[in-house]
Structures are given as C-alpha cells and as structure tokens.
Amino acid sequence: MKKAGKVHKPTTTRKRLLLFVLFGWLLLILGDRVGELELYQGSFVATYALAITSVVLLTGYSGQLSLGQSALMAVGAYAGALSIFNAGWHPVIGLIMSALIAGVFGLILGLVAARLSGPYLAGTTLALAISLPTLANQFPILGAEEGIAFDVGPAPARFGEDFSQYKWFFWISALASLIMVFFIVNLLSSRYGRTFKAVRDNPVAAQLSGINVEQLKVSAFAISSGVAGLSGGLLVMLISGVSPSAFPLSLSFSLLGAAVVTGLYNLKGVILGGLVLVAIPEIADSLVSRIGGSDNLTTVLPGFLVSALLILAVVFTPNGPGHLLKKHH
Amino acid sequence: MIRNKSMKRATLASAIVATSAMVLSIVPAQANSTGVTATSIKLGVSTPLTGSAGLVYGKVPGAMRAYFDYINANGGVNGRKISLVIRDDKYLPTLAATQTTNLILKDKVFALVGALGTATHSKAYTAAALAKNNVPDLFINTGFSGFANKTKYPTTFMVLPTYNMEAKVMAKVIKDNFPGQATFMLAQDDEFGADGVAGFTTAGHKFTATPTLYPQGTMTAARAEGALTALGAVPGKPVLVLFGTTDVTATLLKAAEKLELTKKFTFLAGSVGADANTLLALGVKPTTIDGVISASFLPDAKDLTDPYVKQFIDINTRYNKGITFDNYVLAGMNSAMLTVQALRAAGKNLTRAGLMSAIEAKGSTFASAGLVPLGYSATSRVGYNGYWVSQLNAQGEGKPYGGKLVIYTTDSGAGAVEISTFVRPTMPKNGIPTNS
Numbered sequence A: 001m002k003k004a005g006k007v008h009k010p011t012t013t014r015k016r017l018l019l020f021v022l023f024g025w026l027l028l029i030l031g032d033r034v035g036e037l038e039l040y041q042g043s044f045v046a047t048y049a050l051a052i053t054s055v056v057l058l059t060g061y062s063g064q065l066s067l068g069q070s071a072l073m074a075v076g077a078y079a080g081a082l083s084i085f086n087a088g089w090h091p092v093i094g095l096i097m098s099a100l101i102a103g104v105f106g107l108i109l110g111l112v113a114a115r116l117s118g119p120y121l122a123g124t125t126l127a128l129a130i131s132l133p134t135l136a137n138q139f140p141i142l143g144a145e146e147g148i149a150f151d152v153g154p155a156p157a158r159f160g161e162d163f164s165q166y167k168w169f170f171w172i173s174a175l176a177s178l179i180m181v182f183f184i185v186n187l188l189s190s191r192y193g194r195t196f197k198a199v200r201d202n203p204v205a206a207q208l209s210g211i212n213v214e215q216l217k218v219s220a221f222a223i224s225s226g227v228a229g230l231s232g233g234l235l236v237m238l239i240s241g242v243s244p245s246a247f248p249l250s251l252s253f254s255l256l257g258a259a260v261v262t263g264l265y266n267l268k269g270v271i272l273g274g275l276v277l278v279a280i281p282e283i284a285d286s287l288v289s290r291i292g293g294s295d296n297l298t299t300v301l302p303g304f305l306v307s308a309l310l311i312l313a314v315v316f317t318p319n320g321p322g323h324l325l326k327k328h329h
Numbered sequence B: 001m002i003r004n005k006s007m008k009r010a011t012l013a014s015a016i017v018a019t020s021a022m023v024l025s026i027v028p029a030q031a032n033s034t035g036v037t038a039t040s041i042k043l044g045v046s047t048p049l050t051g052s053a054g055l056v057y058g059k060v061p062g063a064m065r066a067y068f069d070y071i072n073a074n075g076g077v078n079g080r081k082i083s084l085v086i087r088d089d090k091y092l093p094t095l096a097a098t099q100t101t102n103l104i105l106k107d108k109v110f111a112l113v114g115a116l117g118t119a120t121h122s123k124a125y126t127a128a129a130l131a132k133n134n135v136p137d138l139f140i141n142t143g144f145s146g147f148a149n150k151t152k153y154p155t156t157f158m159v160l161p162t163y164n165m166e167a168k169v170m171a172k173v174i175k176d177n178f179p180g181q182a183t184f185m186l187a188q189d190d191e192f193g194a195d196g197v198a199g200f201t202t203a204g205h206k207f208t209a210t211p212t213l214y215p216q217g218t219m220t221a222a223r224a225e226g227a228l229t230a231l232g233a234v235p236g237k238p239v240l241v242l243f244g245t246t247d248v249t250a251t252l253l254k255a256a257e258k259l260e261l262t263k264k265f266t267f268l269a270g271s272v273g274a275d276a277n278t279l280l281a282l283g284v285k286p287t288t289i290d291g292v293i294s295a296s297f298l299p300d301a302k303d304l305t306d307p308y309v310k311q312f313i314d315i316n317t318r319y320n321k322g323i324t325f326d327n328y329v330l331a332g333m334n335s336a337m338l339t340v341q342a343l344r345a346a347g348k349n350l351t352r353a354g355l356m357s358a359i360e361a362k363g364s365t366f367a368s369a370g371l372v373p374l375g376y377s378a379t380s381r382v383g384y385n386g387y388w389v390s391q392l393n394a395q396g397e398g399k400p401y402g403g404k405l406v407i408y409t410t411d412s413g414a415g416a417v418e419i420s421t422f423v424r425p426t427m428p429k430n431g432i433p434t435n436s
Helices: A009-033 A036-062 A069-086 A092-111 A118-137 A165-188 A191-201 A203-208 A213-238 A248-261 A269-292 A295-316 A322-328 B003-028 B051-057 B059-073 B093-105 B120-129 B161-177 B189-204 B223-230 B248-260 B276-281 B307-319 B325-345 B352-365
Strands: B039-047 B080-086 B110-111 B139-140 B156-158 B183-188 B212-213 B239-244 B264-269 B292-295 B386-392 B396-401 B406-409 B416-420
Touching: A009 A036, A009 A165, A009 B239, A036 A165, A036 A191, A036 A213, A036 A269, A069 A092, A069 A118, A069 A213, A069 A248, A092 A118, A092 A165, A092 A213, A118 B239, A165 A191, A165 A213, A191 B080, A191 B292, A213 B093, A213 B110, A248 A269, A269 A295, A269 B120, A295 B189, A295 B239, A295 B406, B003 B161, B039 B156, B051 B139, B051 B248, B059 B307, B059 B325, B059 B416, B080 B093, B080 B223, B080 B325, B093 B396, B120 B352, B139 B325, B156 B352, B161 B189, B161 B239, B161 B264, B161 B386, B183 B248, B189 B239, B223 B248, B239 B248, B248 B276, B307 B325, B325 B352
Parallel strands: B039 B080, B039 B110, B110 B139, B139 B156, B183 B212, B183 B239, B239 B264, B264 B292
Antiparallel strands: B292 B386, B386 B396, B386 B406, B406 B416
C-alpha cells in the first residue's frame, strides 16, 4: 500500500494493484502449505479484517462512532442467504447482494444518522445492534432461530477432488476481502477520501471549503455498511447458515476493539485486527494447556488478553501499529 | 505489463495448486477410528460454559466428564480410558462452528457427545463437516425435531424428546384433568416455541386465545405483569402453559406473586423452563412453585429413592467436587452413561461407523435413568420418546402428578399420546455398564 496523498495518482493505483495481486498470490501459496484448520482460521481472519475495515472507514475516516456494525453485517448476511437459498442465485451474486442490500440499508440509516453525532449516534446504532437480529425471529421467511442455510457449495470440480471445503472458503473470503479492501483503499486516497478526513477533523472548516458534510457522512455510512454487509455474508458462509444469534452485540464491540488495536486512522493494520480476533483464543488455549490450567481459565483468558492488548495499544500505539511503522520510516 | 505479470503469476499459482493437489491425493483417507488408541478414546463437546446460557447449562459437560472419570477409575471401556475435550461456544453459532471444527481438526476427537443448542449446533454440524467425516454426534441437548432428520443429520442421535412431543403430552394432561377451564399459552418465539404450538395444534387442543409468542429476552417484569393482569380477569382457574426458558418462568411467577395471582392459575411449565433449583435461585418463593405442573423424562434430581439418582450423586461427590447435584448434572451423567454403553456395544474394534450402527441396533435397550423408553432404531434417531408428568412441591421436588407415575409416549407427528407400561432397565451394578 502506498502512502496516501501522493501526487502521481495513476502510478499509485497501479502499484497498489500490483501489491494486492502480490499479496493475493502469497496467500494462494500459503493456502497450499497450511492445514485445514489454518485455512479455516485464515478465512475468519480475512472476514474479520473486512469487518474491521468497515469500522475504520466509518469511525476513523468519517468520524461517526457506530456500535451497530454487527447489525449491518446481519443485514448483509440475510440478504445473501435469501439470494442463495430462496432465490436460488449464484453464490457470487449472493455475496454481491450482501454488500448491496446492506449498503442500501446503510444509506437509509445514514440519512437518519447524519443528523446525529457522538453519543447520540452511538446510542442509536447500539439500539439497532440489539434489536435488528431479534427482529429476524418475527418473519418466518428468515427461518427464526435455526435460521437459513448459506451454502456456497463445494469447490468447482476442476480444482480436483482434494480441494477441501475449507480451502474453498479461504479462497472466497480472501479474494472478496482483497477486492473490497483494494476498492476502499483507492477510494480513501482519492480526493473524495480526503474530504472524509476533512469532515472528520473539522466539519465546520470542511463545510466552509464547500464540502457537503451531510452528504459525505451519508455516503460514508452507506459504503461502510456495504463493506460490513459483505463481511456478514462471508461470516455466515463460514458457519454455513445465518441466524440472529450469529450477530450478538458483543461482535460489534469486538470489532471496535480490534479496530482500536489496529489503529482507527489507517487500514494498514486490519489484517492484524482479524488475526487478533482469531488468534487470541488460540493463544489462550495453548497457554492454558502448557501451564496445565483448567477449562475455566481457557474461557476467561481470551477476554483478559484482548483487554490487555487494548490498553497497551492505546498507551503505546494510539494510531495503530501501521502508523508506528510509518514513523520509523 | 501488469496484466502480463499477474497472468504469469496466475499460471504459476495454478501450477502450485495442481502440484499440491497431487501431493494431497497421495495422503490416505482419514481412518474412521480417529481419536482412538489401544488405551484411550477422545470425545469432544462444544457447549456454553460462560454467558447467560452457560450459567444454566454449564454444569452438563463437567458432569459428563465426572462420569467418564468414574468409569476410567473402574477400568474404562474395553481397557480404554475416555477423555472429554470441552470447548466453550458461549451459545453463539459462530463460536460453535469454530469450536466444533477445532474439535475435529485440532483435537481429533473420535465422536462428539452432548452438543447443546439448536441454532448453534445446526451451524456447527455443517461447518465442521460432521456428515462428510462421518463423526458420530451423540446425545445432543436440544429437543428441536429437525435433528431427527437422518438425511440432513446422518450422524446425529438425539436424547431429549422433541418439544412437539412434550406439547402433545401437555395437551392430553389438560384434556384429562382440566376440562372446561380456559387455557392460555405463553411461548418463546423461535423454533422451540413454534414446535410447542405445533404440538398442541396436532393434538387438537384449542387455546382460549391465540398463544402469545415473545422473542427470547423480551419477557420483562412489566410485560409479564401486563399479561397476567389481563388473564387474571378470566373467570375460573385458567391453565397457563409456559413454553419458555426457566428465567422467563421465574419472571412470570414473580409477576404472579406481585399481583397476588399465584393461586388464580394452574401453571403448566415445559421441561426446559421448570428447573426448581433455578426457579428458587432466581427468587421465586417456595410457596409459588408448590403446585407447578411440568413434564419430564428423567427422574427428579432430588428423588433419593431412585437408584440412578443415588449413584450419580455419589459419583458427583467423588469426581465433580464443589458442584451441587441438580437436574443438569443428572442429565449430563445420564448421557455419559449412554455413551459408555454405546462404546461398549460397538466392540473392541472401535470405528465411527461401528459406533453408530451399535446405537441403532442396541440403543433402545441401553440402561438409563430415563423413566420413558428410548426410541433408537435403524430408522429413528429420536432418544426418549415420551414424558411423565410431575408436580413441584415447596421443597422443589418433582413428584408424579396425581400421586401415581404415568408414562406417556408419542411421536413428533400425528401419532396419538399413549400411556405406556414401560419399566426402565435395572441400573448396572454400581452404575458401571457391562453390556456388549
């Protein structure tokens, strides 16, 4: 990823594309060298990284604090599941619908949210995170608590018989996340993206410079929702179906926490954020088994580690490790 | 330029994929006795240990492990000691999917036993590819009738009777004992409540008003008081069917206390929502729970005259230190006892397929604390297929309703509710199965 704000934009985008392709290629190679479990965990890392991207975009870049990201993910997840399960569409269309419907939902929500800020916006989105998944229980088409299947099917036969489901999940989630993050990174380094930051840092000054603050906030909300929707679709693909309890309020908090650890003001650390969410329970698990602790310790330790990491991040790298790297340069 | 480069890379990547596919294809297929050695059998469970569900159901896996420890101390199963890997899923589908996958891929367990929850386990089942890997999925703790579908869940064995069966039995109890009384139903608005409402409909029972369905977590004290105030105006002694979790039953009973309506209704609480210890712990007065009617398939955990209960209490004291014995501990140990019999029935050459065939062939004869028959067969994956009706007293003990134990059996379909003469198998000596 290139530093934002370079003058020769075409070169930057091209170089960025090269970097993304290179990274994708690296993942492809990596995917062949690790076990099934690592592939499955990798899929979650990619999915969470995308969800964190949506938080960073909304909170870090446009200055709107949302606690309802899990609800937006749920909207995307249900939209995708209905497209595949009920409408019988191709999974790719299903995932596109996840992003699209959540984006439209976010647009409507953004129109309301643009009038709110700070704790009011946080409160509204918090209410959304609590109520929206439960609402799904009210409509039989959404399958109540058992939910509906989100089945992308097995990998195409041409990949060979031994191409596992987990590798297929990894390919889909990594590719979808890479494409989406590439799109967002480009957007943020464009003129449009810079106006996001202007509005975040000083809305009055931005307005005086001729920026339509309200419109920008709404579009940031819509785009962020679209990204969250896609990650919601990917998440339920990994667990093979969608149901209200897959999107608890705690997911919103975890994503926000991970976004703070990775740095709210740049996207360089989102993969790290995804890794934190997936790896912490694993680290806790192996720590406990090494020291011979109880099951109880295994359950408590992840929360403790995340909290510790959060405090350390706020103290030592308030702008995220990505920012720290930049400073060392 | 870039396109050329990326095309080259794509070609290279394809070559790598093809090569690795070839390498992988040489690896032999996973043996179907994964998790079994000459001296050990590794089992696993993904279940809530923390969170609100963990508070209620968290004792179940520990109770299973305690029973296995007891069996291990008495020679194990065919010389093999049983270990149980317990993973916390906090009752969240995402975690259930990852934790169950961990059990299969990382812990490499032989079989799963006692997974809990409908939304969680239905996701975990597919995500962890249990069907594809032919992993036995034993004695799951959910009464959702969908799990009995052998095509969708080919390796799953239920243990709880379905909610549908329970509702049908309740309908019969109302018909036989409360003719002419107004009847109302408050049910959780999900597959659990829906299964219950469907059961009453199948049984031909018509409630005085359409059942009230409330989403999980929305039955507040104010809402409960509102609902009971309205029903309090109904003449006679209306029967109130509560088809929800124990915390909701507690909220409703406490609302009745506040409104002084505890004697106005006959409360008929579903088995999921009538754990006396939990009700008392949640602040319901002993005088209020006195008289609450419920359905059960296991004996009451406080019934010290029951040999299974007595034996399990003894095991709990020795192998599950610090844990109070209650209905959940009883249920956990009972499932563990069924598991041990299934492992024995599968023989010395333990395989996943062999284990499942053994339950299909002999499962209905296994000794268990259950007072109703087990329904396993080549075509049925339903465990207990009936209920007995109990009535709580002020001490929180569940005694047979009407003073005499009556066992009802039925199915999840249109079958009638019948009174059964079933007598459960005698408990194996010291609670240690010797079947083969």
